[in-house]
Amino acid sequence: MRIAVVATCLGDALFPQAPIATVELLERLGHEVVFPADQTCCGQMHVNTGYLDAALPVVRHHVEVFGQAFDAGVDAVVAPSGSCVGCVRHQHAMVARRAGDEGLARAAEQGAERTYELSELLVDVLGVTDVGAYYPHRVTYHPTCHSLRMLRVGDKPLQLLRAVRGLELVELADAEVCCGFGGTFAVKNAETSTAMLADKMAAVLSSKAEVCTAGDSSCLMHIGGGLSRLRSGVRTVHLAEILASTDRDDRSADIVFDRAEVRP
Amino acid sequence: MTGHGRAAERSRTIELGMPTPASDPHRHLRGTEGFPAAAHRALADTQLRRNLGHATRTIRAKRAGVVAELDDWEELRRAGEAIKADTMARLPELLVQFEERVTARGGVVHWARDAEEANRIVVDLVRGTGADEVVKVKSMATQETGLNEALEAAGVAALETDLAELIVQLSHDRPSHFLVPAIHRNRAEIREIFLREMPDVDPDLTDEPRRLAMAARAHLRKRFLAAKVGISGVNFAVADTGTLSVVESEGNGRMCLTLPDTLITVMGVEKLVPTWSDLEVFLQLLPRSSTGERMNPYTSTWAGVTPGDGPQAFHLVLLDNGRSNVLADAQGRQALHCIRCSACLNVCPVYERTGGHAYGSIYPGPIGAVLSPQLTGIDGPHDVNATLPFASSLCGACFDACPVRIDIPSMLVQQRAAAVDAHTRRTGQDVAMAAAAIAMTTPGRFKLAERALGVGRVLAGRKGRISTLPWPLSGWSNARDLPAPPAETFRQWWARTHGGT
């Protein structure tokens, strides 16, 4: 299959380990990965902060860049992020319609139909749950709100994790409760966000996991940022990195703490 | 004028009337400070946090249990959504039909454009009976209008008879939840309030729930028997029969509805359903979503007056107070579908931590965050209600819990857009968002902006993480580290490993 990767703006600039792992994993599974280089951002930050007019050109840019990729023979688009795919699938057409651009809305809907979050692509489209990964660590999984309730990925990430050799999956208490990130919410309502984060960190710590994983770098940046401040010794690692890990290549770098160790 | 003539005249008025925002004479729809400031104090109150955490966790578990019992829960939710959407699509004609039916069955219908008008109508009606005390069934509509304050100003004492509402009234507090207005109090605090505020209370009162309930009962019973006027709100009103209904747990509401000679009901116009059989759907959805019960203990329904049985005078005040304004917005009108079950409050991680008072309005939680600013309108960039749509991480738990499938997360985004539109001059955030949009549509500039992240590597220094940031980003760095930007962006990695770009 020919798959175009959405690096996501956060993944491109700050957390390249997640899109890099996505590329390497898909290539290991025998697929051809392309990177449409003009891509920038899905526009989620603008939409969720209420800047729907400013979001319009950003949405149009995304739809055009990936529309060209489809025209060039790409079968599917993947992003290692539930919230970016959620924005593409549930907000792009809304932004276009609100501005009265029905043509863009339809193009956005067509593109969204073939845009997947990583666990969706693997389980639903490619039909694999055992991706041949090896990751000998005790791991707990935080289902991010947008993958859980916007995309309804359900237990797909857990199916993938259960098939990883050497991985011990431990349950996270109150897993479905938001970690408190919420984009600009974390800054505008920093104290409430921190109170939510405190409970999420308590659950992670009491799970006794070495590693907390999730499908969104943004939420991991939040949880990992808090755990790093506490010097808690628990690492936060994107799901894609665990799935890309093999017995020769363990990607256990923490999203915040181990910046120096991120492999180039 | 006959009921029909009045109805016909009214229908013309509805069509021609210009909807206006709610009037809020007693500031029940707007707090005095924005959400972040109000939340700051709530978050520091550890007793409040414990009380709320315990109470919402208990109700959530009960609700989840009874919802899981029904294999047609999703169909019920969709039915509730469809009935409400249909009602809103033809609200004016249904209201006219409803007025005709209520009038035909011996009720008197009054129309109130806003809070002041509703209060004036009720005060005049109470004065007309000569009563100086009224008993009240728990009601959001009369809280919205500030009826108790209006009655007090007219020399009439209003006694709240719902146990939790009574606790709020006795402690001169404000309610913080639709269903459990004193959810922020624990039983030790309630005992203190009773000992301090109930004149004839047993001084040996303990905080055992049964003893507390008995004390409240003794306090209320005499007043029920003496009351000449009862005042209620409405859960559901049926257009094709003129029936009203109140759903409750304690039975105190039923006493207010049946014992006094005069019953005055204040009803937000959105409480209507078209037909009697529609109640079948809502009487399943509401108790399971609100108290986590299969059926609530008391469901009272009445229509007009029945000679020799119950109140002999029945007045119905139909309250607009901004609702027509909300109805005019095709997307925003979903907020009027709310049946005030409070499920969205109980599942909201923000509400659970800040409580209801932080929202300022008597409508708290996720639904309050979209309803309050729509009812009042956003009155310029410094309106405290403009902060409410941002009091959410958009986690979506409210939508999943809502028995009538109100898409609160999407409405929050729409209301954020309304708040941004109310900016009268460009804020720092406006400038940053505009600049980001330009960078994000110009790939060359996006790459340049990414390179500027190199500054972050300097900030982070050798420890590889950033622990302090300037305002407003200090909100982040007060509790969380940020990693240093990577040595290589994804784009650079791709160019190095895959060529091109």
Ligand code: SF4
């Ligand atoms: S919005 Fe929905 S969940 Fe919230 S109180 Fe209203 S009906 Fe209940």
